[in-house]
Amino acid sequence: MKTPAEPLFTPPPTTHNHQQCVHNALKTAETLCVERGVQLTSIRHQVLELIWESHKAVKAYELLDRIKPLQNAAKPATIYRALDFLITQGLIHRVESLNAFVGCRCSGRQHEQLLLICKQCEEVEERTASQVMQALAEEFQRAGFTAHSKAVEVHGLCQRCAGLSSE
Amino acid sequence: MKTPAEPLFTPPPTTHNHQQCVHNALKTAETLCVERGVQLTSIRHQVLELIWESHKAVKAYELLDRIKPLQNAAKPATIYRALDFLITQGLIHRVESLNAFVGCRCSGRQHEQLLLICKQCEEVEERTASQVMQALAEEFQRAGFTAHSKAVEVHGLCQRCAGLSSE
DNA sequence: TAGAATGAGTTATATTATATCATCTGCTCC
DNA sequence: GGAGCAGATGATATAATATAACTCATTCTA
Helix, strand or coil: CCCCCCCCCCCCCCCCCHHHHHHHHHHHHHHHHHHHCCCCCHHHHHHHHHHCCCCECECHHHHHHHHCCCCCCCCHHHHHHHHHHHHHCCCEEEEHHHCEEEECCCCCCCCCCEEEEECCCCEEEEECCHHHHHHHHHHHHHHCCEEEEEEEEEEEECHHHHHHHCC | CCCCCCCCCCCCCCCCCHHHHHHHHHHHHHHHHHHHCCCCCHHHHHHHHHHCCCCECECHHHHHHHHCCCCCCCCHHHHHHHHHHHHHCCCEEEECCCCEEEECCCCCCCCCCEEEEECCCCEEEEECCHHHHHHHHHHHHHHCCEEEEEEEEEEEECHHHHHHHCC
C-alpha cells in the first residue's frame, strides 16, 4: 500500500538531492501529524508523496490518475479530501492561479508564502519574503483591512530558465 | 440591446455614488478602446456593465445568466471571450482565488494590484500598494526571478464589515 | 471581388470540484 | 462484549468552471 511510487516524472534538473528532499518532507509531515494527533492515513500519505514527486504544481485529476494503481477505488472525492487535509495541516499549498497543488517546504508553520511559478520548467519556488509580508501588513493597516488568508503568486521565469533562454 | 440592466443586485452600502462610478468606468473603457483601435462591441460592453453592477467579484456563469435576457444566443464561450477581451484590455481583473471577475478601477493602466476581498460583503477593493510591489520586485531580484504576471489576493474583512462585527 | 482579420454562433466536451448517503474502523464507556 | 460515537473512506451523482473546433458574418483592403 505504501509503494514508493514509480518515477513517473522527470526529476528537476536542479542539483538538489530530490530523494532526500522528499524524504525530509514526508518525515516532517509524519512527525507533525503525530504531534497534532491527526491521522496521516495511507491515502493522505500517498497523495502527499505523489505531490512531492516534483516541485511542479500538480492537478487534482493528475493525482487521481496516478493514485489509481495504488488505490483502485479512488474517486475525485478521495483526492479532494486528502488535499483538504494536507492543506489544513499546512503540508501543501494550493496554487490558486493554476488550480493545482504543490508541496510546502516550510511544513506546517508559516503558511503564507510568496510562490514563484516558472512558466517554462513549471517549478514552484516558495519564499518567505518577509519584507513583502511586512509591506502587505502595512497596506492592510492603511486600508483598515483584517487579513485572514493570502495568495501571493507570481508567474514568470526562474533563474535557471531565464539563463537558458537568454543564451 | 444596451438595456441598462435591471437592478439584480444590492447596491453596495458604501456612501459612494455607484451610478457615477459605473458611468465613469464605462466611459473610460469606451475611450480606451477607441484610443487603442479595439472594438468594445455590444456584447463586451454588456458584460463589462454587468460586472460593474457591484464591486463584488462575479462568476462567469452568473454573467451568462444575466446576459441571456439581452443576448438570447449567449453561451459560455460568449462570456469567456468577452472576459478574455476585457482582461487583455486591463478593464477587469480575474480573481484567481475565486474564479471570478471584478471591474478594474485603474482601467487599462497598471494592472497588477493588490486585491482585498471581504469575506462578508464580498466586495473587492483594489489597491496599488506600491510598497508591496516594490518589496516584491526586490524579492524577485534576490531570487533571480523574472516576473511576468502577479496575483496578489487577500481574503479577510474590510473596514466596514470588521467594524460592524466587532460592535 | 478575393482574401484576410475579427467577432460571434453553435455544438460538444474537457476540467475542476462538491454534495450526499452508505459503510467501515477504531475507540470509549458502560 | 456491545452500544454509540467520531473520523475516514466508498460510491454515486452532479455541479461549476472552462475550452476546442468548426461555421458563418462582417468589415476592411489590396
